[in-house]
Amino acid sequence: xxxxxxxxxxxxxxxxxxxxxxxxxxxxxxxxxxxxxxxxxxxxxxxxxxxxxxxxxxxxxxxxxxxxxxxxxxxxxxxxxxxxxxxxxxxxxxxxxxxxxxxxxxxxxxxxxxxxxxxxxxxxxxxxxxxxxxxxxxxxxxxxxxxxxxxxxxxxxxxxxxxxxxxxxxxxxxxxxxxxxxxxxxxxxxxxxxxxxxxxxxxxxxxxxxxxxxxxxxxxxxxxxxxxxxxxxxxxxxxxxxxxxxx
Amino acid sequence: xxxxxxxxxxxxxxxxxxxxxxxxxxxxxxxxxxxxxxxxxxxxxxxxxxxxxxxxxxxxxxxxxxxxxxxxxxxxxxxxxxxxxxxxxxxxxxxxxxxxxxxxxxxxxxxxxxxxxxxxxxxxxxxxxxxxxxxxxxxxxxxxxxxxxxxxxxxxxxxxxxxxxxxxxxxxxxxxxxxxxxxxxxxxxxxxxxxxxxxxxxxxxxxxxxxxxxxxxxxxxxxxxxxxxxxxxxxxxxxxxxxxxxxxxxxxxxxxxxxxxxxxxxxxxxxxxxxxxxxxxxxxxxxxxxxxxxxxxxxxxxxxxxxxxxxxxxxxxxxxxxxxxxxxxxxxxxxxxxxxxxxxxxxxxxxxxxxxxxxxxxxxxxxxxxxxxxxxxxxxxxxxxxxxxxxxxxxxxxxxxxxxxxxxxxxxxxxxxxxxxxxxxxxxxxxxxxxxxx
Numbered sequence: 001x002x003x004x005x006x007x008x009x010x011x012x013x014x015x016x017x018x019x020x021x022x023x024x025x026x027x028x029x030x031x032x033x034x035x036x037x038x039x040x041x042x043x044x045x046x047x048x049x050x051x052x053x054x055x056x057x058x059x060x061x062x063x064x065x066x067x068x069x070x071x072x073x074x075x076x077x078x079x080x081x082x083x084x085x086x087x088x089x090x091x092x093x094x095x096x097x098x099x100x101x102x103x104x105x106x107x108x109x110x111x112x113x114x115x116x117x118x119x120x121x122x123x124x125x126x127x128x129x130x131x132x133x134x135x136x137x138x139x140x141x142x143x144x145x146x147x148x149x150x151x152x153x154x155x156x157x158x159x160x161x162x163x164x165x166x167x168x169x170x171x172x173x174x175x176x177x178x179x180x181x182x183x184x185x186x187x188x189x190x191x192x193x194x195x196x197x198x199x200x201x202x203x204x205x206x207x208x209x210x211x212x213x214x215x216x217x218x219x220x221x222x223x224x225x226x227x228x229x230x231x232x233x234x235x236x237x238x239x240x241x242x243x244x245x246x247x
Numbered sequence: 248x249x250x251x252x253x254x255x256x257x258x259x260x261x262x263x264x265x266x267x268x269x270x271x272x273x274x275x276x277x278x279x280x281x282x283x284x285x286x287x288x289x290x291x292x293x294x295x296x297x298x299x300x301x302x303x304x305x306x307x308x309x310x311x312x313x314x315x316x317x318x319x320x321x322x323x324x325x326x327x328x329x330x331x332x333x334x335x336x337x338x339x340x341x342x343x344x345x346x347x348x349x350x351x352x353x354x355x356x357x358x359x360x361x362x363x364x365x366x367x368x369x370x371x372x373x374x375x376x377x378x379x380x381x382x383x384x385x386x387x388x389x390x391x392x393x394x395x396x397x398x399x400x401x402x403x404x405x406x407x408x409x410x411x412x413x414x415x416x417x418x419x420x421x422x423x424x425x426x427x428x429x430x431x432x433x434x435x436x437x438x439x440x441x442x443x444x445x446x447x448x449x450x451x452x453x454x455x456x457x458x459x460x461x462x463x464x465x466x467x468x469x470x471x472x473x474x475x476x477x478x479x480x481x482x483x484x485x486x487x488x489x490x491x492x493x494x495x496x497x498x499x500x501x502x503x504x505x506x507x508x509x510x511x512x513x514x515x516x517x518x519x520x521x522x523x524x525x526x527x528x529x530x531x532x533x534x535x536x537x538x539x540x541x542x543x544x545x546x547x548x549x550x551x552x553x554x555x556x557x558x559x560x561x562x563x564x565x566x567x568x569x570x571x572x573x574x575x576x577x578x579x580x581x582x583x584x585x586x587x588x589x590x591x592x593x594x595x596x597x598x599x600x601x602x603x604x605x606x607x608x609x610x611x612x613x614x615x616x617x618x619x620x621x622x623x624x625x626x627x628x629x630x631x632x633x634x635x636x637x638x639x640x641x642x643x644x645x646x647x648x649x650x651x652x653x654x655x656x657x658x659x660x661x662x663x664x665x666x667x668x669x670x671x672x673x674x675x676x677x678x679x680x681x682x683x684x685x
Binding site for chain 1: 266267268269304307308309310
């Protein structure tokens, strides 16, 4: 049995992941900004979980860094410890929306990079104090290469991926396992209305892959795994090609 | 897969798109659609406003009472998800259709029935409550004793009375997750119907498949299956493993589904059951959901897709009704891979609920140039017999035929109009059959 805190567990991939955890008997604290939503998801996990599983909630808003520490402390108290902290929360907007609206761009950049990093810093300290643990953070394949449709969003995710890699190098020896998840296109409310690229996947499939990554402590998890090959190919493309293609 | 066309399970596509949301209560006020397993146009939006809300992401369990089995969940919860969670804990839905790839909302909207219809009726008869958002934006609860008319119009109402947000009904305790099944090879249609009716007296679940290509003295030969939940002393102690998922890899070319290949399939299926009788333990997945094994099996029907013709022939039409139906079908050369004949019990109080006492016949038909004519001919015959068709399968019935088959339609339309005077919730099917504006 492991004790998990998940920021973003009420929706999308976080919801799928939390379900898989309670189904195998892990304990979960749901972190999110809307108390009513947190309660609803907790009830869902209670009904699905194996008998005796513990589910708790704590309010935490990725757009409000002052909520990070109290939320993690509440999480630790609720489960009498913490082994894994996962962040699936994040903001998304299309390149067109971000270009047209600088305040939206600021919100997305701050949330997906600075605030996520600040949350990870709090989580890292907490886990290291306990002698180690796993920090699993959802970055994106968008951060693997600067590309036309994800210039701004991708830049934030690239920064996040770089931070997570650094964290792994710096603290692995002290017992902190860092898992950087890079999902491709996943059919969730976040991607609603976007045109589907190839290899679009379901939140449940991604959660399955992520769970295996958390258990194994894989530093970089592509979900679905095909994206590792796809991004390797895209990273190898010369600049003059990238300037011409639409992706 | 571009999200710019939308189709039913029969793969007849039209321009349109689905909105994916986890928050049904604040979704656009248009038709709700679950996993899209209805064959025809029931889950497709009208062409004038081609948007439907996909409910599958609203899939949380609200509450489960371990002592009574009462489950309350968001409408997008799938039966597959529900079974995965509850079957191993000894609970099962009171009524299941022939696929797990349906949402609770879809099960209610179509008022699905299963192999146990002759004893347990449709899913609507087990519901204790529905939470809905109606056309004026109010969120209300309805049930058998609360806003009863709205409830009876919503069950089997194909999503046209409002948006189903949450569904509540009791799950049933099962002794083990295994099925005790007896199956039997039957020589012709008359013997089949006789045995089906006999089996209904002793077995909670019956279903059967017949070969609807053979004519003459073999007409309607088939396999009859009877089942019940196995008791602990009969069943293996382990949990049944779900069949692996195979995906049908591509849209098959049309020649694959020639008369010859269908004949070969039916011949093989019949003679695979070499002993006349078989009995034993089977897993519930292959018993209830044999076709779920092949994902996207509808691709087998090629570019033009398929439709299913499902009708009920009432007891009043007599035991020969099935033979007369097959006569009409075979005389038109209607080739069908699968022809399923089931027993139906009493009619439900829900206004548009499909089953009524008699037998139900379901045929999967590849869409060809003459499909409309075939459906028309079958409908005219069914009308004469006093039967009716199942909206969840239909994409071809003419409005005048449906009106003639369904005396309760006026009542349904009345109640619907009371709750939705501006016809906010329309589907391609309601435009076709009920004359809604597109």
